[in-house]
Amino acid sequence: MILADNASSPLQLFSYFNDHRRDVLSWLGYHTWLSALPVVVGLVISLPLGYLARRYRFVYPPMVTLTGLLYTIPSIALFVSVPHLIGTKTLDPLNVAVALTIYTIALLVRVVADGLSAVPDDVAQAATAMGYTRWQRLVHVELPIAAPVIAAGLRVAAVSNVSMVAVAGTIGVPELGQLFTTGFQLSTTGPYYPPIVLGILMCLALAIAFDLLIVLATRILTPWRRLEAAR
Amino acid sequence: MIRFDSVTKTYPDGTVAVNRLAFEAPSGQITVLVGPSGCGKTTSLRMINRMIEPTSGTIWLDDQDTARVPTHELRRGIGYVIQHAGLFPHRTVADNVGTVLRLTGWSRKRARGRAVDLLERVGLPASFADRYPAQLSGGQQQRVGVARALAADPPVMLMDEPFSAVDPVVREQLQDEFLRLQAELGKTIVFVTHDIDEAIKLGDQVAVLRVGGELAQLAPPAELLASPADPFVAGFVGRDRGYRGLGFAAAGSLPTRPEPTVRLGVELSHARAVADGDWVLAVDDRNAPLGWLALDGLPDEALRRTLTTDLLNLGGTLANPRSSLREALDSALSSPSGRGVVVDEVGALAGTVTVGQMLELIEGRTAGRRRPAQQSGATLGAQA
Numbered sequence: 100m101i102l103a104d105n106a107s108s109p110l111q112l113f114s115y116f117n118d119h120r121r122d123v124l125s126w127l128g129y130h131t132w133l134s135a136l137p138v139v140v141g142l143v144i145s146l147p148l149g150y151l152a153r154r155y156r157f158v159y160p161p162m163v164t165l166t167g168l169l170y171t172i173p174s175i176a177l178f179v180s181v182p183h184l185i186g187t188k189t190l191d192p193l194n195v196a197v198a199l200t201i202y203t204i205a206l207l208v209r210v211v212a213d214g215l216s217a218v219p220d221d222v223a224q225a226a227t228a229m230g231y232t233r234w235q236r237l238v239h240v241e242l243p244i245a246a247p248v249i250a251a252g253l254r255v256a257a258v259s260n261v262s263m264v265a266v267a268g269t270i271g272v273p274e275l276g277q278l279f280t281t282g283f284q285l286s287t288t289g290p291y292y293p294p295i296v297l298g299i300l301m302c303l304a305l306a307i308a309f310d311l312l313i314v315l316a317t318r319i320l321t322p323w324r325r326l327e328a329a330r
Numbered sequence: 331m332i333r334f335d336s337v338t339k340t341y342p343d344g345t346v347a348v349n350r351l352a353f354e355a356p357s358g359q360i361t362v363l364v365g366p367s368g369c370g371k372t373t374s375l376r377m378i379n380r381m382i383e384p385t386s387g388t389i390w391l392d393d394q395d396t397a398r399v400p401t402h403e404l405r406r407g408i409g410y411v412i413q414h415a416g417l418f419p420h421r422t423v424a425d426n427v428g429t430v431l432r433l434t435g436w437s438r439k440r441a442r443g444r445a446v447d448l449l450e451r452v453g454l455p456a457s458f459a460d461r462y463p464a465q466l467s468g469g470q471q472q473r474v475g476v477a478r479a480l481a482a483d484p485p486v487m488l489m490d491e492p493f494s495a496v497d498p499v500v501r502e503q504l505q506d507e508f509l510r511l512q513a514e515l516g517k518t519i520v521f522v523t524h525d526i527d528e529a530i531k532l533g534d535q536v537a538v539l540r541v542g543g544e545l546a547q548l549a550p551p552a553e554l555l556a557s558p559a560d561p562f563v564a565g566f567v568g569r570d571r572g573y574r575g576l577g578f579a580a581a582g583s584l585p586t587r588p589e590p591t592v593r594l595g596v597e598l599s600h601a602r603a604v605a606d607g608d609w610v611l612a613v614d615d616r617n618a619p620l621g622w623l624a625l626d627g628l629p630d631e632a633l634r635r636t637l638t639t640d641l642l643n644l645g646g647t648l649a650n651p652r653s654s655l656r657e658a659l660d661s662a663l664s665s666p667s668g669r670g671v672v673v674d675e676v677g678a679l680a681g682t683v684t685v686g687q688m689l690e691l692i693e694g695r696t697a698g699r700r701r702p703a704q705q706s707g708a709t710l711g712a713q714a
Contacts, residue, residue, distance in 0.1 A: 225416030228379055228488075229429050229478075230406035243420045323420045323462040 108292060112300070115293035123278070127301060130274040133195050133267075134260040134305070138253060140196075141203025148204070149211025150237065159212060169205035174198060174266050195267045195274075202263060203256045210252030214245030247324055250317040257309040261302055275301050331357045332378060332486065332520060337387035339373050339543065347373040348543035350387070355535075357485075358516040362533035364523055365566070370543030371522045375488050378520060379408045391486065406430055409479030409487040409517070413495050415471040417463035423449065423474050424459035430482040441481075448477040453507055469500035476508070480515070489521045493528065505531060526567055530555065530574065538563050552578035576656035579695065581649065584658055584688075586672050586681025592623070592637060599633040601625065609667035612642055617678040619671045622646065648673050649683070655695070659688045 116123055152162040177198040182189050185197060218241045226240045242249075268276015278298030285291035318325065332355040339348040348370040355361035363371040376382040378389055380401050389396045396404055417426050425432075427448055428441030436444075446456045452473040463471055472492060479487055493501045493508075509532065512519065523529050529536045530551040538546045538554070540562050547559040555575035558564035568574075590604045591613045601610050601623055608626035613619055621642030646665035649658040649672045661670030662685040669682035 219414075219416070219419075221412055221414045221416035222418060224381070225410065225412060225475075226418070227381060228405055228408075228410035228412075230402040230404075230433055232402050235433075240418055240420075244418075246420075321420065323464070 109296040111293040112297040116297055119294075123275075123297070123301075126273055126275050126277055127305070129192060129272075130261070130264055130276075130302070131305060133192055133264045133272075133274055134199065134257065135309070136196050137199035137203050137260055138257050138309075141200045141207055141256065142249075142253065144200070145204050145207035145211050146242075148208045150215060152208065152212040153215040163209045163212065166205050166208040169201050172201075174202070174263050175269065177201065178267050178270055178272075190271050192272055192274075195264060195272055198267075199260050199263055203260065206256045206259075207249070207252050211245070211249055214248030214252075215241055217248055218244045243321070246321055247317060250313055254310050254313050257313060258306045261306040261309065265298070265302055275305075331355065331390075331392055332361075332518060333390040334374070335388040335390060337374070337377060337384045337389060339370070339377060339382065340385045346542060348377070348384075351539075351543060351545055353537055353545055353548050355518060355520050357518045359534040360512060360519045360521055360532055362521045362523060362529040362536045363539060364526055364529040364536055365539035365546075366541060367524060368541045369539040371524075371539050372490055373543065374539070375490055375520055375522045378486075378488055379405045379410060406434060406482060407484050407486070409482075409484045411472075411475050411479045411487065411489045411492040413491045414468075415463070415475035415492075417471055417474055417478070419463050422460050422462060423454075423466070426463065426474055427477045427481050429478060430484075434482060444481060445477070448480055449474070451480070451511070452477045469496045469504060472496060472504060476511075485518055487517045487519045489519060491523055492521075494523065494525065501528075508532065530567075538566055573656065576659060576692065577654045579655045581653050581655045581658035581691070583651075584649065584672050584681075584683050585691065586683050587669075589669065589671075589679065589682040591617075591679065594620070594637050594639065596637050597633070598623075598625075598628065598635050598637060601637060602628070602633065607667070609669075611667075611671065611679070611682075612637060613679055616676075619648065619673065619679050622666050624666070646671060650677075651675060655688075655692055658683065659685070659692070662688050 148162060148166070152159040178194055179189070181187070181194040181197050182191065185194075187193050222244065223236065223241065226236045231240065264274050265276035265279065268274055268278075268280050275298050278294040278301075282291050282293070282295035282298070285294070334351045334353050337348060337351045338346070340346050351370075351374060353361075363374055365371050373382055377384050378391075378396065380396060384397075391399075391404075417423075418429070421429075424442050424445040427445035428436070428438075431441040431444060432438065442459070446459050449456060449458055454470060454473050454477070458466070458470070458474075463474070466474065472495075475492065479489075493504045496504065505528065521529075521532060523532075533551055535548060535550050536554050537548045540546045546566075547554060547563045549559075552575060554563070554567055555571040555578070558567055558571075564571075589611050590606050591611050592601045592604060593615070594612060602625050604610065605625055609622045609624060611619055612621055612623055620639065621644045623637065623641055624643060643666045646667075647657065647661045647670075649661040649670055651674065653661075658670065658672070661672065662668065662683055663670075665671065665682075667682075669684055670688070671682055672680045674680045
């Protein structure tokens with residue numbers, strides 16, 4: 100078959116993988132790390148911001164608008180400007196992590212605020228009346244009840260981070276995006292598919308893995324949700 | 331004992347929710363705050379556990395000024411029950427009930443043991459312990475809410491319309507069980523409702539508040555019905571308060587008359603022979619009343635038939651030795667024969683009583699306690 104013999108056929112991705120195993124696996128490692136870390140850090144930063152937006156009503160509109168606007172900054176612009184802002188080297192992977200943390204915050208502040216608002220009034224009131232301090236109430240009552248909403252936001256953030264990290268490949272940061280630049284560079288006479296398809300499949304697999312992980316963790320943490328749904 | 335000492339709540343926009351409220355909720359009794367919406371009853375309740383801080387005035391809990399106790403400590407010693415129960419959806423029933431115990435340092439295991447005991451106390455099976463609130467009906471959730479408030483055995487309970495979100499049948503059950511529980515526990519309870527009937531049923535004393543958060547009257551239910559302080563209270567307690575007031579007076583020994591009876595299976599001709607007038611009362615083997623048989627207009631050929639249950643009129647309530655005047659009067663009013671059926675402690679027929687006899691009894695009772703004219707004048711003015 101012509102397609103199978105052709106070195107640029109998408110089906111050649113397996114041999115391409117074998118030939119570049121070390122590079123590809125190390126890129127996968129970076130990619131995983133670069134998309135996961137910002138989700139964790141972003142969540143940690145979004146929780147207090149979201150809480151403030153929920154607690155003080157006048158903070159909500161500016162906070163949600165401002166953090167939401169962060170999402171409109173083109174990622175490539177952020178990748179090249181972050182080094183100047185925090186004094187790192189241009190190709191330091193930390194730049195990507197910082198940029199994606201900003202995007203994660205853009206997504207999650209609103210989600211956290213809305214998740215906390217979804218706690219029924221009488222439940223929050225009952226918690227206060229039982230003698231919970233404000234902090235205890237947040238940790239033991241409001242966050243657990245907001246968890247499913249926040250988890251839904253985390254899924255979006257994690258998956259979009261996987262694709263966003265790939266963009267950083269264009270400026271030379273080592274991760275799966277390298278496969279796309281390589282594929283593009285090798286497409287001299289016609290499209291050279293193997294690295295491109297390999298990159299797409301690996302990004303897809305990574306995104307699905309993150310998604311499943313979050314879904315699974317949410318299910319374990321919120322057994323009461325399943326029983327409610329089963330009713 | 332909870333004492334309001336000239337308590338006022340003014341909101342920043344100038345709204346006065348509660349205005350120099352002063353009253354005392356005695357220990358071991360149920361004090362009901364009742365009034366139309368906007369009368370500040372819920373605000374008053376929430377100022378007791380400082381969910382809302384008073385603008386001025388003092389609320390005393392026994393000898394302690396509540397403003398001087400850290401809020402979370404104050405609240406852990408006060409049970410709180412609200413309209414939709416407000417259970418934590420992410421926690422099992424047992425964990426919900428054990429909330430305050432865990433906050434005060436009980437081990438999980440010990441709190442659970444106590445939670446299961448409490449579930450049984452409020453009429454829920456121990457098997458509910460591991461369910462989540464969403465798996466319970468509204469009435470069951472409300473019982474869990476009561477169990478949760480009772481968990482740390484607080485001397486004081488605050489209840490904010492706890493039974494108004496359930497259907498009337500369940501509401502009545504919950505009210506009856508609540509009274510039975512309170513008879514055992516003797517908590518100091520402040521109970522908020524907008525329903526005057528609930529207030530009168532549950533309260534040892536009832537505080538009627540008017541819009542603007544002023545106390546209109548504080549009195550035991552019977553007194554509230556018998557002598558409302560002003561036109562507002564009179565209007566709020568309703569038009570049939572005279573009749574409802576009879577619900578607080580024990581009928582005592584009723585002037586019953588013997589009533590001829592028949593058993594199932596007798597011929598109707600026999601029933602006609604023994605009857606006193608157009609109606610005859612059927613009883614069972616233990617002499618418990620079954621219903622009335624109408625003899626008026628019965629064709630002659632029907633007289634050879636035997637008496638069966640389907641011929642009986644089941645209308646008519648029963649009065650017993652513990653009945654109030656209201657129940658006794660109702661037995662006569664509701665009886666198709668005009669004769670109210672009175673039974674003894676075990677449910678056997680004691681005799682019958684007529685509306686006329688009941689009215690004589692009520693007249694004799696109230697004649698001795700008539701109020702001065704100017705007070706009833708205010709009442710009549712409100713009704714006009």
